[in-house]
Amino acid sequence: MFLVITSCVSIKSYNRQITKLHTVEELHQDVDHVYAKLKKLHPRLYQFITEEDLDRKFDSLKGTIDAPMASTDFYKKLAPVVSEVRQGHISISPPFLRFTKKERKLRRKDKFEFYDVAFEKVDDAFLIRDNYGLDSTLVGAEVLAVNKEPIDDLVSNYQHVFSSDGYNTTFKDRFVALRFSGFYLRDKGRLDSLELKLRHKDSIFTKMLRTIPKDSSNVKKMPKDSTVKELVLAKQEKKDEKRLDKIRRKDNSKYGFDKSKNQCTRNFRFLEQDSTIAYMKIRGFSNGPYSNFYEESFQKIASAKANTLVLDLRDNTGGRLDEIALLYAYLTDKEHQFIRKGESKTRIPFHKGLISRRSPFLLNVLGVIVAPVTIPLEYTRTHKKNGVLYYKFKTSKENKKPKELHFDGALYVLINGNSFSASSILSTALKGSGRATFVGEETGGHYNGTVAGISKFIQLPNSKVTVSFGMLHIQSPFENQEIGYGIKPDVRIVPNKENRAENEDPELEWVIKNLKQ
Structure with missing residues (x-):
């Protein structure tokens, strides 16, 4: 009972805090707080803007805050200034009212x-x-x-x-x-x-x-790319259905089925009846286990003797390093280093990311409990060279071997502005190695890597505005001299509203037409 009462009081106190007008001094403190955290933990804060310019922008922001304001109004002033850092993994959000359990x-x-x-x-x-x-x-x-x-x-x-x-x-x-x-x-x-x-x-x-x-x-809808049959089941058929349901659940896990969108994250099929063109659509690299999907897909490609693979990374905003490293190993025939060691401002990024004012109390307690194990482990993964602190990933090992089932045929990669983070890192590896032909538009992710990996979440002490940013710079060994831009397509095709009205896919249609010619 005491915990319930305490929780209710805490919720009311928090809601009062975020709806009241904060003083100018409190908001200036929040501005200084977020900038100090960025300078302390962000490894590439001045990659796309000079320190002098960023200092001036934060000072100017404080100059515009000359009257009390609510948290949401403060967020609208702070977010455009922080976005000047031009690092896509920085995210800012205003606080929202909290509710009781009931x-x-x-x-x-x-x-x-x-x-x-x-x-x-x-x-x-x-x-x-x-x-x-x-x-x-x-x-x-x-x-x-x-x-x-x-x-x-x-x-x-x-x-x-x-x-x-x-x-x-x-x-x-x-x-x-x-x-x-x-x-x-x-x-x-x-x-x-x-x-x-x-x-x-x-x-x-x-x-x-x-x-x-x-x-x-709550109406049962037909999942995309699959068939649902409604049957009147006898007792034995119910047992069969139960067994099939277990298989479906396993497949849903393998393909990363998203129930809210009624679609799979990972998809594979052949585009032509003779199975010469394989098509793999990956909507993200963060949903469910993945290794069985790639092993199964490249086994199908090998069995069908397909000579072309279309890898669709459009609207893929990223995910896990391990997954893209595995996929790359199926797409190359060479020993390789998939990414370089990451750059960091701290030897303990995991610990710094785990313990946060924004994190639930029990998670912070867990961070303290596991610290005697995680902190020494993180120290073994870091070393300093020429004044830069490097963090060793499993995927940064050198001389990684390609998969036995690796695909050696023609590879086309479909990209657009939402190809970001992990999908851009994979695209850089494929572009830099000359492995693929890219079709679509410039990726949103930088050719020369991104600051992500482990995120730090900050809740500003007065306004309760939350800020998150990556703490590790992750980059493929390949590098472009043109700084600040993404992977550019070999064939630029940007859909228009007429394409959408006619249900056309101009990027994929170009690939098929090009192969036939």
């Missing part, structure tokens, strides 16, 4: 239809790419306004609160649509409903998205 339980029974909608920005159009709810009629519609606010104004505002790695613009153009609902939440706070103004062909209409009971959409 309130959270009630809220879990509902869902906001807005979060089921996936957006895409092409040309000068902001489109609904998919709807993971039940209303598929919205797919393909162009968004004109949200709650009567022009979509162009919203997009322009949100592009100033985050950054790509370096100077490219493709990531900002793409990512603002990919994470639009999240940016809108940070801007407006939690809503129960909102109105979309849409255009579909020659018709302009509005659609109200509401908070609805989850049960109201």
Whole structure:
């Protein structure tokens, strides 16, 4: 009972803290706090901006804070300044109201239809790419306004609160649509409903998205790229179904099935009936176990004697180093070092990332308990050379051997501005080694690596605004002299809204046409 009362008091205290007006002195303290943490722990803080310029921007920010303001307003001032660092893994978020256990339980029974909608920005159009709810009629519609606010104004505002790695613009153009609902939440706070103004062909209409009971959409839908058969099962058939359900669960794990989106993270198929062109779509490198999927896929390629592989990394914003290192070992026939040793500002990045004011109390306690083991282990992974502290990854070993089932045929890689982080590191390895032909648009991730790996989360003491950033610079051995840009395609193809209206995939269609010619 005491813990429940304490928790309720803590929640009320926190909510009062984030909704009140903070003094100018408190907000200046928060500005100094985040900049000090960045200078202490970010290994490439001045890679794309000089120290003098960044100092001036933070000083100027403090100069504009001359009156008390709420946490959300402070976030809107702080985020554009931090984005000037031009490191894409830096993320800033305003605080949100907390709820009691009982309130959270009630809220879990509902869902906001807005979060089921996936957006895409092409040309000068902001489109609904998919709807993971039940209303598929919205797919393909162009968004004109949200709650009567022009979509162009919203997009322009949100592009100033985050950054790509370096100077490219493709990531900002793409990512603002990919994470639009999240940016809108940070801007407006939690809503129960909102109105979309849409255009579909020659018709302009509005659609109200509401908070609805989850049960109201609890309809069994057909998963994409698979078949569902509804059967009236006898007793024996029920046993068979139970066995098949176990197999499906295993497959869902292997392919990284995302129930909320009703699609798999990892997909493999052949594009032609004669199985000469294999197609692998990887939506991310962070969902579920993966080694069995790649072994199975490259076994199929070998068995079919396929001579071409299309690797689709569009809208793949990254994930695990181990997974991309494994995939690269299937795509090369040479011994290799996949990434260099990482650069760090601390010998104990894992420990620094684990213990944080933003982390739950029990997680911080765990960090203290495991420290006698993790800290010595981290020290064995670091060494200093020429004044730079290096961190050894498992994937930074030299003379790594290719997989026995490695693919030696023609390789095409499809990329766009949302090809970021791990997918850009993999793309750099394939581009630098001359292994693949790239089709699409410049990646959002930097050719010369990114600062990610282990993240540090900070909750600012007064405003409770949260900031996270990577603590390890991770880079392929290959390097480009053009600093601040991503992997550029050999064949540049950027889809337009006409392609989407006709359900066309111009990048993939170019590859197939090119192979036939």
